[in-house]
Amino acid sequence: MVTRREWLLASGAVAAALALPARSAFAQPARTVKVAIGQKTIAPNLVNLLIGEGLGYNAAEGFKAQFMTVGGVSNAQVAIDRGDSDISTGVPSFALPILAKGEWGKAIHFYQYTYPYKWDVAVKPESTLTSYEELKGKNIGVPDFAETAFPVTKNVLRSLGLDPDRDVKWTAVGTGVAAGVALQRGAVDALAYYDTGFGQIEGAGIPFKMLPLPKNVPMVGGQFLMALRERIAKDRDLMVGYGRSVAKASVFLAASPRAGARAFLKMYPEAAPRGSSEEDAIKSVLLATARRIKLYDPPYAGAKIGSINPEEFRIEAQMNDMKISSFDAFLTNELIDEINSFDREEIKRQALAYA
Structure with missing residues (x-):
């Protein structure tokens, strides 16, 4: 298990992380939101976190996003703990052992951007x-x-x-x-x-x-956005704004995966296979994201996009013999109603009309 001390020792990797500012054709707002991503490179699996910048959804919320690839998921958590990022990606497999030891810090998961099982x-x-x-x-x-x-x-x-x-x-x-x-x-x-x-x-x-998936595969392995609780209280509109941008991007991608692939490649043309034509580059992103796009909406009846089901955490903790009495300090759904305050049909129309 990764201890909190080990995470803090890994902070040097965060300090040396490559910051990748997303590019946009829109006028840049004054505020910048730093988003730490727990992997080494920008890739299509991040598409719903990224394209809100290029589509103008971030600007509509009054901020510009700066995406930082910090290596591993533990480093993304370190970035939050140290205040090096405003928002970070998170996964329970690295965070739950810390919670079980009573060493969890002040971060809280507030949006689920990909649901199990992937x-x-x-x-x-x-x-x-x-x-x-x-x-x-x-x-x-x-x-x-x-x-x-x-x-x-x-x-x-x-x-x-x-x-x-x-x-x-x-x-x-x-x-x-x-x-x-x-x-x-x-x-x-x-x-x-x-x-x-x-x-x-x-x-x-x-x-x-x-290999065929086992029957009743456990609903574990979701991916989340997290921020410090005090930051959510102080800059609630900002956190809601980024969550809403991700939600809009997710709806956009589901309505037209091809439009989403084009938006991604406009921002990150270097993500295309070397020497590929524009059409081949789009196909490569479509192949990569075809399964993932299906996991943006929650698999639970009546649940809103981005909402977190604590049962996923309970299942994973139980599977690993972790004794956790409460997840209240680990997650919140308090922003979800505000995040979902947008016209999904309008976003779908934008996707279908995207040039």
Whole structure:
């Protein structure tokens, strides 16, 4: 488990993080909101967090976003704790152990930007493996040990009665196409990755097949936005504004994935495969995001976009034998009604008319 002290020791990585200011054709508002993202590079899996800048949704709320890729998810949490960011991405697999130890700081999750379940395990097309249970004794590749596929897949194996620390071997194989190449060359027996990562591998023409998801896969592994509680109290409109921008971007993407891909590439043309045409670049983003876009709306009847179901945290804590009596200091839905105060149909019309 990662301790709070270890997170603070990792703060040097935050200080050295590469800040990537998003580009926009709109006049820039006076305020800048720093958003720390717990991965090493800008990629299509972040699309609903990013394109609100290029579409003018951030400007409409009175701010400009500055996105900082800080490495791992633990570093994104450090950025919040130290005040290096205004908002950070967060995942329960790294945060819940801290909460269980009673060492949780002053950050609180206020918006869920991707819902479970987005991970799979893939094998080579000719592999004889047919189930997660058959992974016992095998070498499973993950992009990085600081990336969410690692702890989430461990939780799934644990739910099947396997000991993920003893029954399998784990190997970090890199992200994107590099992960697919590791599987293709037999460096690992299987690859645990998330939806947009597999989309990148598919776009590179690397063949694979997914193992069937176990029945009743646990609803864990959501991804969240968090901020300091005192910051939410002080700058509530700002936090609501960014949440609303992400919600609008999510609706925009669902209405027209192609328009969302074009908006993303206008902001980050360097994210396109090297040497690709505009059409091929758009296709690469569409392949990467096809599965993810389906996870922007909550899978719970009557729930509003961005709302957080604490049951996801309870399930993950229980799976890992964590004793947590209350999640009141860990999450809030108090901003959700305000975040959802926009015309979804108008956003859909914008997406369909996007040039």
